[in-house]
Amino acid sequence: MPPPSSTAATWIGLAGPTASGKTAAALALAQALPVEIISVDSALVYRGMDIGTAKPSPQEQALVPHHLIDIRDPTDSYNAGAFVRDATRLVDEIRARGRLPLLVGGTMLYFNALIHGIDDMPSAAPELRERIELEAAEQGWPAMHAQLARVDAVTAARLAPNDSQRIQRALEVWHASGRPLSSFHAERAAATTEPGPLALLSLEPQERSWLHERIAQRFDAMLAAGFVDEVRALRARGDLRPELPSMRCVGYRQVWEALDRLWPEDELRERGVAATRQLAKRQITWLRGMAQRTVVEAAAPDAVQQVQRQVRAWLDTGRVTFPG
Template identity: 40%
Template sequence: MEHAAAKTLVCVVGPTAIGKTAVAIQLAQHLQTVILSADSRQFYREMNIGTAKPTPEELAAVPHYFVNSHRLTDLYSAGDFERDALQLLKELFARHDVVLLVGGSGLFVDAVCRGLDDLPQPLPGVRDQLNRLYADKGLPYLQQRLKEVDPLYYQEVDIYNPQRVIRALEVHESTGQPFSHFRKQQRSNRPFQIHKLGLNTDRQNLYQRINARVDAMMDAGLLEEVASLLPYRNLPPLQTVGYAELFEYLDGNCALEEAVDRIKQNTRRYAKRQLTWFRKDPLTQWFEPTDVAEMKAYITGD
């Protein structure tokens, strides 16, 4: 399209707790633009502490989209996000030359940047069968099954998200082919340029940041937030790190200290998988989260 070269989507990606929100706000203020969240849990109004949403002050500093945009009972997929984000970008690019897309949910970032895979329709009953296995045998059983039938996707997917694991197994059970076989190799054409800025630091520092964030969430009332969401615990957004472990505590299956330790451990594992996902794109430029001046120069070409 004729205006493609003039419009740029800057994606700020990286592992959880690396500081994407703070960096994005500085960049958005410098560029006088807005932020789209690509964090698949920050969509939901009821999930606040455990999703590390931007604070009210941060939301006031820069306009944010797709934060508190849906209710937990809304079924909102990556495909829905692709459609809605692309429509919103048409409107935003009429007012801004640069827009920021920020988040650690690789599938949702890819939905906007690449387009989603054209996956085959599952066979009837397969999803119900996998859901029964999940209820009867738990997530570790399904994780091991995915590792056996699709080791490539197992290394990339958030294996602590039952919805993603079940979807991959559903494709395999329906087609006999691994989910990774259907992954899109070619990007969809987008009417804008895309620059990806990856944030990372040394592993010890990252893990310290993760542990400190979990402690801060607990101090801020994460347990009380999780308890208030017990009626919705079976919804997919709540079957994720930070919520699932505390549901186990509330069920009496472990001590609180053990649940918090599991959150830290599972968050560290999730961060490793996020990095695996984002490192797949060789065009991503990597920065320390403190290198904001260098990021500004990279975006503007100075």
């Protein structure tokens, strides 16, 4: 095996849209190589949210060490900055144990932040967030969007008037720093350098219909496994609100609304599948902007074997090195 090099990657990434087969490919790699998995998923961090996040089962987690799963209560927040800090630390710790870090997930913002760095923006302030939410409850999010347009026209122009999560964050940044969110993005763009060596695999289907069918099948499986009861139990805690980041996760938002509005199951299914398809579309758009990724056809019968062969090739050529 070639000696370690400054051009070698220190971790392997396995990305892809939801339902593309990442878990199966990761577990296959874990059977062949001494890896530990770092989850790159903004929903898997939450405890008690198992069915709707398609969280790896206890049996799957027992096969290989997993990290950044079940590390937050649903009342808490978790963001790209926290992920970069946690993942960077874990990469070093895993390599110190003589194992390979395997980063697996579909939260492309987290991958992007780890590869390119993150804006030095103010962190979320609960009091400020609550104030904005109360104002939105009185005036509506379109009015908050108009307010944002007066202080940060660039950000407002790329957001829909009802995109509550992003409008809220942009207003938070403005009130906390006195600067528009777009100014932080412009600073990062000016300072961005080429990322270091990467070994990033992406499971992407050529045909959207293949992915859409898998999304529908998985949502049906979630419903059959008790997804609605899982959300009922979360609501029964009494300390969760639909505005929290955890409850905004795709699927959870739709089930919460279904319970509020007494939707029949077929309407919930239709809305849940549609929202998940939109998530997959956004994930694929992110991936296509990652020029250094190596694409594997997710629908190929030998997709898992292709992933294994590519990782072996990287190891053989020194693109990725074992620690030590």
